[in-house]
Amino acid sequence: MTGTRGWPAQLSAGPVQLRPPRLRDGPTWSSVRIRNERWLRPWEPTSPIAWEQRHATTAWPPLCSALRRAGRAGTMLPFVIAYGGTLVGQINVSNVIRGAQRGCTVGYWVDGDVAGRGIVPTALALVIDHLLGPEVGLHRVEVDIRPENTASLRVVEKLGLRREGYYERFLDIDGGWCDHLAFAVTAEEVAGSSMLSRLPRLPVTPG
């Protein structure tokens, strides 16, 4: 299932599946996000709305619709991450720019209960291969990470993304303007190969 610009799409490797968000994800998304407040909050955009309210089941339909609208418009490629068929996170491609740059930014999170299994490196590899492949046709993918986020730094290290720069006071995260390290990859760096093949192994199947 692919659109003209590669969304909607379903991507998978072993037990990790990426698919567009859907309205019936609301209850699971809400409970995972609320349970993971302490795990996620340090890395999330600042918001004046309380966490529980922002992640109530009723918050999902407008968010899901906005994500899907952006996906159809080609400004984003929003995906949920399923592991063994259960929603455990999201990986969103944002800031899609066409024209001479043909680039984008990728952000992600996963349920702390399944962290450390290589789920996000697999999801990021799938997404990058899709973005740089013929269906989407982008040239450059960027991931921006706070220097304090050692777990996320490991994700880009595992895939061999190039460190490109240091952005001061770049994003408004968890109540303040936070510096970020920028990592990137361009199509030339994976030509004739794939990001997925850079991973030594896929996550084990749950259960």
Ligand SMILES: CC(C)(COP(=O)(O)OP(=O)(O)OC[C@H]1O[C@@H](n2cnc3c(N)ncnc32)[C@H](O)[C@@H]1OP(=O)(O)O)[C@@H](O)C(=O)NCCC(=O)NCCS
């Ligand atoms: C960053 C994140 C997406 C990594 O996803 P993941 O699927 O766990 O990635 P990995 O399995 O490759 O683990 C990466 C590193 O996390 C660390 N880690 C592993 N298990 C962990 C756990 N239970 N708790 C905390 N950190 C853990 C390890 O350093 C690991 O590196 P290693 O494999 O060399 O030991 C995940 O930690 C997360 O969602 N964090 C909160 C939100 C966030 O930081 N988003 C990214 C913003 S840039």
